[in-house]
Amino acid sequence: MAIYPEIKTHRLKEHLSEEVVRIRGLKKSFGSNKVLDGFDLSLYRSENLVVLGKSGSGKSVLIKCIIGLLEADEGEIHVLGHSIPELDHEELDQIRVKLGFLFQSNALYDSMTVRENLEFPLRRHWIVVTQDQVDQMVREALENVGLGHTLDMMPIELSGGMRKRIALARTLILRPEIILYDEPTTGLDPITAGEINELMVSIRERYKTSSLIISHDMKCVRETADRVVILIDGKCYAEDSYDGLSRSKDKKIRDFFE
Amino acid sequence: MTTVIREYDLLQQINQGKGTDLIKIIKLNIPLKVRPFLEEAGGLAGFTGKFFAEGFRPRYEFQEFIRQCFIIGYKSLPLVGLTGFIMGLVLTMQLRPNLVQYGLESALPGMVGIAIVREIGPVITALIFAGKIGSSIGAELGSMKVTEQIDAMEVSGTNPFKYLVFTRVLATTLMLPILVILSDAISLYGSYIGINIRGATSFGFYWDEVFRNLTFGDVMPAFVKTYFFGFAIGLVGCHKGYHSNKGTEGVGRSANSAVVLSSILVFLIDLISVQITDLMGLN
Ligand SMILES: Nc1ncnc2c1ncn2[C@@H]1O[C@H](COP(=O)(O)OP(=O)(O)OP(=O)(O)O)[C@@H](O)[C@H]1O
């Protein structure tokens, strides 16, 4: 199986002209633990790109580097044309408004109600001024994920799947251009996971967002991916559509499909 | 990793009879014991530096600060009041027999007053505060850290250090002195009741006696040190939580070590403060 340096097979290629995220030669290690070792990736406008990798392969580290939560050791990270390592704090905040992040552990604030959780990014980014606008955006975001009735509940009162959806609503409330999903379906039952997959697809249709989905759940990959990148040993090992990869004879790639 | 190897080397040396070389033992042993301590101290110092470097620049998290003052100060009141009351009462009842023996019963209010205001009130209240607030800050920030809530704040246009750490440390620093004053007052009231279990002292006379014996040199250093106690407790709790390890076990450990370390610091600060007041001739 050849390693694909550029996209070769892709049917969407024509309107995938604009690179919204561009990563070249990304390196990140913790002490002697080399997690990312020259990783390359391009995310094009309004595509769903899945990064597939084993547990501990550095998927979370990768998207934390993209959003600037971790500092890369080396390499180029461009988001919407801005070089993330060169930005100062304020500039980074401005980019982060356009970047949604769905955390692996949801990261809902335990001490706040669902409403306060959703209001938090709005208020902190100084986006909306009037209470009416805030209320409307919160209600709309909750209805988008089908949980309008949970407005005044605490995160601890919700089930795992509901929490994931609230977290998704909080990510969507700023209408980001790019969404980074960190293992959106891990730990959920197959039915709930299926609902989350549907949501991710419908979000793309509705808001024309570009998504980078981190996963090792093959059902999620099949249902959401336009294109798949496989991360092995800190590098981009292969890149193709789901069908293309599923026909691969390479041992390391086959492992994911079995 | 290095520590394990060094410990092993040391054992080897001792087993081979080379261990009698005292210099060698000291050379090997000191880095072993001192290094974690220095690392801890360095981490805490860095955290303190960050507190002063970042905290006093805008944007100010006023709302969160008020909320923390309420949680940290107001909600500790019942516990601090109860322990203070018992402390004053018990102290009085235990001192009393000895003083009666020497016919010094009338010195009881003055003695208890000095003991409570100078030492017992501040230190016991600080220790209780460390147990209640230090551990809850450690656990709260620890669980926020491992469930990525701190990261989530950062990507939502918030500086989590300012929002979480600065507000809490400031709140503990400002609330503990107030709690200590209240605790002192309640303790002294407890002491009044303790005196009246056996004897009969009027309320007015009791307070006159207490205040007649208290000087500026008793009150001021005791008051000032409580700010440092509060600062140390808040800072250690936040430091431990903020640098919590992954997993729920990490959260428990943060809470636990926050209490242990801040309790030790309370005594260290107490020790330093008594030296300083001594040097300044304030006793
Ligand atoms: N802050 C950190 N400090 C030290 N090591 C870290 C840190 N964050 C991640 N690592 C290490 O980086 C490696 C990759 O971690 P990462 O969380 O990215 O894995 P992952 O691919 O997201 O796995 P999972 O599917 O389990 O979430 C692991 O070996 C981990 O120990």
Ligand SMILES: [Mg+2]
């Ligand atoms: Mg991960």
